[in-house]
Each structure stands twice: as structure tokens, then as C-alpha cells.
Amino acid sequence: MTNRPPRPRGRGIPDATVARLPVYLRALQALQDRETPTVSSEALAAAAGVNSAKLRKDLSHLGSYGTRGVGYEVEYLVYQISRELGLTQDWSVAIAGIGNLGRALADYGGFGSRGFRIAALLDADPAVVGRTVAAVEVGHIDRLEEIVRSAGVSIGVIATPAASAQDVALRFVEAGVTSILNFAPVVLSVPEGVDVRKVDLSIELQILAFHAQRRADGDGRRPVGGTGLEPV
Amino acid sequence: MTNRPPRPRGRGIPDATVARLPVYLRALQALQDRETPTVSSEALAAAAGVNSAKLRKDLSHLGSYGTRGVGYEVEYLVYQISRELGLTQDWSVAIAGIGNLGRALADYGGFGSRGFRIAALLDADPAVVGRTVAAVEVGHIDRLEEIVRSAGVSIGVIATPAASAQDVALRFVEAGVTSILNFAPVVLSVPEGVDVRKVDLSIELQILAFHAQRRADGDGRRPVGGTGLEPV
DNA sequence: CCCACTTTGTGCGTGCTTTCACAAGCGCGT
DNA sequence: ACGCGCTTGTGAAAGCACGCACAAAGTGGG
Incomplete structure (x- = not known):
């Protein structure tokens, strides 16, 4: 071809x-x-x-x-x-946070389509560090920079608790990662030039709830222009 | 008239x-x-x-x-x-597919914000059915309609393998669910009036890869204003 | 009471997205 | 060779979304 x-x-x-x-x-x-x-x-x-x-x-x-x-x-x-889309080259992915979610992501067969390779798994929990998930040994998050650099990771996935997400993000950036996929429910702030995408369960649920409520309201809707001042 | x-x-x-x-x-x-x-x-x-x-x-x-x-x-x-957003009322959620992902979703503390309650967990694997996850017993997916109806579920979450997702979706609809959150990598088709949102890891990764490639290609990456190289 | 200061709510221009509608292009049968 | 039917590629229009910039509205000090 x-x-x-x-x-x-x-x-x-x-x-x-x-x-x-x-x-x-x-x-x-x-x-x-x-x-x-x-x-x-x-x-x-x-x-x-x-x-x-x-x-x-x-x-x-x-x-x-x-x-x-x-x-x-x-x-x-x-x-x-x-x-x-850039799938003709290989992308090395690191996943931080090997809880249920991190494991689910790591096990995600074929990792979507070819082109993405899990190069590193990271966690802070001593009970998890050292174990092997999806054929990759989980490293300690303290060694993030070292591991990420030596594995040539270009995409970082954050599946940690919300409290650690911002810290992990900055350390990814520090280690040279410029693409981040964030599953933690926080707004990350990163330097210019770093690309962040987020996936957020609770936001999706809330959007569904909004539309469901709207459907349920049916036509019993009141004019917004009127006195919109109901006390709590 | x-x-x-x-x-x-x-x-x-x-x-x-x-x-x-x-x-x-x-x-x-x-x-x-x-x-x-x-x-x-x-x-x-x-x-x-x-x-x-x-x-x-x-x-x-x-x-x-x-x-x-x-x-x-x-x-x-x-x-x-x-x-x-409709969070002042309670929404009952059912999760189909209790693998790593389903478990991660079920364990998602507080389930985002208050307002969402896990009313049912469903799986096809006999090794999983009957076990308790996040304080809810996993039911067999064959009884989906019955369980969903009796629990008054209004939001269905699909965390099954791709091959089962369409089937589960239609059965949710059949059981009266009109809001679906789909984590399986397939395009669901559902009747008019049913609201589907999707969350897709591999799509997100591919979008990140596209931007990463673009940054790498250009090398001289230009800021928003342009460098004068572009024809006008 | 008045004035300087703060912050909301929004009119408006700009650019992106979607959709329609159709001319241009291609393959096939005759 | 020719025309017919099918399908792409795209101009143009309509619809959204974003962000600037500013008038309106409120606070607090003198």
C-alpha cells in the first residue's frame, strides 16, 4: 500500500x-x-x-x-x-493508581486498538507494588519520574484518588509526559503545552439525570421569566 | 385551533x-x-x-x-x-457487568455526589453472581428485567464486554430504563427517547495520540497566533 | 448623600459545527 | 460510446458557542 x-x-x-x-x-x-x-x-x-x-x-x-x-x-x-490519528506508531502508556479502575484499564484487552502499549504501572500502596498486572510489574509511585523516563512514556493515565491526582499530574509533566488522561474527579492544572483530557463518571451521571428530569417534568413547566425567587 | x-x-x-x-x-x-x-x-x-x-x-x-x-x-x-441537575431527588442506578470496571464504578464512594444510589448489580458469570459488592448482591443478568423493574432503576450503566453491550442496552430499555451510560466500546442503537452517553477509553487515547503526534510533527510548534508560515 | 470600587448579567462580533442540497465524478449495462 | 443511477465532495446557510467589553447594580468609606 x-x-x-x-x-x-x-x-x-x-x-x-x-x-x-x-x-x-x-x-x-x-x-x-x-x-x-x-x-x-x-x-x-x-x-x-x-x-x-x-x-x-x-x-x-x-x-x-x-x-x-x-x-x-x-x-x-x-x-x-x-x-x-498517529496509530501507526507506538505510544507508551503509564497508569498511575492500580485500584479497581487502574486494573480495569490495564486489563483492557488490546488496549483499544493497537498502537498503545502499557509501559508502566504505578501505585503507592505497598500491598500492590511489586505485583504483576496485565504482565507488567507495578512500580512504586515514588519512582515515577525514573520509571516514566526510562520507559519512554508519552501518555500518562491518572486513576488515583482525587487527592493525589494533581500531584501525580505534575510529576508526569516533570518526567516529560505531555498527554494526560485523567479519571480522577478534579480539575487538573498543568503548564501550557500539556494536553489533558478527562473522563468523569459523576459528571456523566449528572448530565443523564438532568435530561431524565427534563423528560419527567413533561409539560408541567413554569415560566422562567416570572418570579424565580423561591426561598430554600 | x-x-x-x-x-x-x-x-x-x-x-x-x-x-x-x-x-x-x-x-x-x-x-x-x-x-x-x-x-x-x-x-x-x-x-x-x-x-x-x-x-x-x-x-x-x-x-x-x-x-x-x-x-x-x-x-x-x-x-x-x-x-x-435533578440531584435533589434520588436516582436508582443499575450496573451491568461486574468485572474490574464494574467493581470500580460500584465502589466509587458517594457515587459522585449524593443523589445516585446503586440499586442493582448484574453479571452473567456464575462466579460473580451472588457475591456482594459495595453492599449490594450481584444478581444474574438473566433476571435483568425483573430486578431492574422491582428496584425502580432509572439509569443503567453498561460495563460489560463489547459483545454483550447492545443486548444489555435493549433489555434495559425493555425494563423501562431511559438513561444509559455506556462504557463498552460500541455504538449502541436504542429507540427514540432513550438517552445514551458513552465513556470510551480508547477514543480518548486516540485523541491524545493525535494531538501528541501533531505536536511532534510540527517540531516548530506555533502558538495560536501563527508564525506567518500559513497562507492566508 | 455621594463617590469610588467591585462584580454581575448580557449585547454583540467572531469563529466553529452541523446540515442541506446539488454539481461533479465514477461504474455499469446496453 | 453513451447515458443512467449512484455516491462523493463541498458551497452556502443556519445554529451554537465563546469571550470581550461594558452598562447596571450593589457595597463601603467619608
Whole structure:
């Protein structure tokens, strides 16, 4: 599969698009498993749960990889998206906090898709340090910098209790990590240039609760413009 | 025919705002613990990691709960946001899939904030069914409908392997659940009216990888303003 | 009572996202 | 070779979201 990156303009893929590419990729890999050679934007959009025009526009940011009248070649598109997302290279991941969550993350088979390798596990609990999880020995968090540096970690995952998260984050940064995935329910502050994404169970639940309540309210809703001053 | 209602938007809070309210709430509760009586939009915004104008606009969707020249009364605002999010009532949650992840979710102390109660745990593995996790006995997934209905579950959490997720989702819906939080790496399809949110480790990692690659590629990484290399 | 100072609430410009709608392009059957 | 049917790629419009900047509204000192 020889290809030259056709330089799709000023290399500016919108964030919203980037967030969807992994979803497309997963759907495409499922098609690949079923040995489907090509797929239309309509079909792929359905599998990914998005509007087909949006999918076409998203893909158009990568270049013109479709064939009119036919669709997209699955294999080729998988490769292009993988390359764009940086999955053709290996990323070393360290997980701090080997509780239930950390273990669940470590055991996450195949670690999403290929491209991510667990290079280090870290915890503060002496009962956990030294044990082997997912074929990796858990190191003590005191040695974070040393371990992270020698393993060449580029992505840090924080699965510690909230109280330790900020500290661990800064130590990751200190050790040269510039991408952090945070599962602890705190707002991390990190230096400019460090990329943090968060995953937060309780926020998601609260958003669900909001919408559920709204549905339950039905049409019994009062005007907001009136006297919105009910005492507690 | 009666006049068409001028639009059922009694209080149309933007989705982006709803997604941030839990963050504000958490920051406010931290202030509450330190017995801070009032807080300015500037200070609260800093704690929540957002722009202060955005915070004020977000809060303005709930009503005028601030005092000019002073700020917001912490206690009062906590109450108002809680009420808006529906946290003043209790939500019963069922978790399907009691592996490491499911256990981590079940053990999540206080379950975010008050308002969420684990009403049922479900698994298919006979080695897990019958055991007690987080003070709740794990039931067999075959009895999902019965258990969910009798416990009055309104939010279903899917922490099963990807292969079972779609099936479990439909059975949740069948049992009357209209809010689903999905941790399995699949796109769920559910009937109209059912609210699904997803949390996906591998998507987050891939997004991080994309940005990391972009930083590494550019080498001369340019700040927001640009370096004049880009054509206009 | 008035003035200096603080902080909220919001009008407005800007840029990003989504969606529609359709011309351009491609393959196939005739 | 030609036209028909299908599908992509994209201009244009509509809708959101963000953040600046400022008037309005409140506090406290003199």
C-alpha cells in the first residue's frame, strides 16, 4: 500500500472531527473483520451513529479517499485514519493508581486498538507494588519520574484518588509526559503545552439525570421569566 | 385551533452549559467544605478551569442568583445547581457487568455526589453472581428485567464486554430504563427517547495520540497566533 | 448623600459545527 | 460510446458557542 500524503491543505482538522475519527475507525475495523471491501458514507455513518453528510465532511479533511458512485475502500480508509490519528506508531502508556479502575484499564484487552502499549504501572500502596498486572510489574509511585523516563512514556493515565491526582499530574509533566488522561474527579492544572483530557463518571451521571428530569417534568413547566425567587 | 405555543423552551439550557454545571457544582462543594460563604465568578471560574464570562453566562441560564459587587452565595448556588441537575431527588442506578470496571464504578464512594444510589448489580458469570459488592448482591443478568423493574432503576450503566453491550442496552430499555451510560466500546442503537452517553477509553487515547503526534510533527510548534508560515 | 470600587448579567462580533442540497465524478449495462 | 443511477465532495446557510467589553447594580468609606 504505497501512498503519499496528499497534503490536505493547511493541516487543520477540526477538533470535532478528530473526536469522531476513532469511532469511524472502529466501525471500519468491524467491517474489515467481515471482509467488506467497500462502504458508502451512508452505511458507515449509520454504523457510527452520525449524519452521513457530517461523515463525508469529516473524511474530506483527510483528503479525497472515496470513489464517487462506489464509496470508500475499507482497508485504505482504515490505514489513512490510523495514520492521521498517529496509530501507526507506538505510544507508551503509564497508569498511575492500580485500584479497581487502574486494573480495569490495564486489563483492557488490546488496549483499544493497537498502537498503545502499557509501559508502566504505578501505585503507592505497598500491598500492590511489586505485583504483576496485565504482565507488567507495578512500580512504586515514588519512582515515577525514573520509571516514566526510562520507559519512554508519552501518555500518562491518572486513576488515583482525587487527592493525589494533581500531584501525580505534575510529576508526569516533570518526567516529560505531555498527554494526560485523567479519571480522577478534579480539575487538573498543568503548564501550557500539556494536553489533558478527562473522563468523569459523576459528571456523566449528572448530565443523564438532568435530561431524565427534563423528560419527567413533561409539560408541567413554569415560566422562567416570572418570579424565580423561591426561598430554600 | 388554539394558538401554537411560542415554543416549549421554558428554560432551554444549552447542552454545553449542562455539561459544565457538574464541574461548577463540585468546585462549589469544595468551597462549602472550607466554609467559604461567597465566591466571585472570577474565583469560581478559576477553580472550574473556565473563562469567567462563560461561567457567568452559564449561571445566568439558571436565573439571577448572584449579587453585583459581591458574587454568588455558595450555599444557595449549590442548591440551585443541584436542583437544576435533578440531584435533589434520588436516582436508582443499575450496573451491568461486574468485572474490574464494574467493581470500580460500584465502589466509587458517594457515587459522585449524593443523589445516585446503586440499586442493582448484574453479571452473567456464575462466579460473580451472588457475591456482594459495595453492599449490594450481584444478581444474574438473566433476571435483568425483573430486578431492574422491582428496584425502580432509572439509569443503567453498561460495563460489560463489547459483545454483550447492545443486548444489555435493549433489555434495559425493555425494563423501562431511559438513561444509559455506556462504557463498552460500541455504538449502541436504542429507540427514540432513550438517552445514551458513552465513556470510551480508547477514543480518548486516540485523541491524545493525535494531538501528541501533531505536536511532534510540527517540531516548530506555533502558538495560536501563527508564525506567518500559513497562507492566508 | 455621594463617590469610588467591585462584580454581575448580557449585547454583540467572531469563529466553529452541523446540515442541506446539488454539481461533479465514477461504474455499469446496453 | 453513451447515458443512467449512484455516491462523493463541498458551497452556502443556519445554529451554537465563546469571550470581550461594558452598562447596571450593589457595597463601603467619608
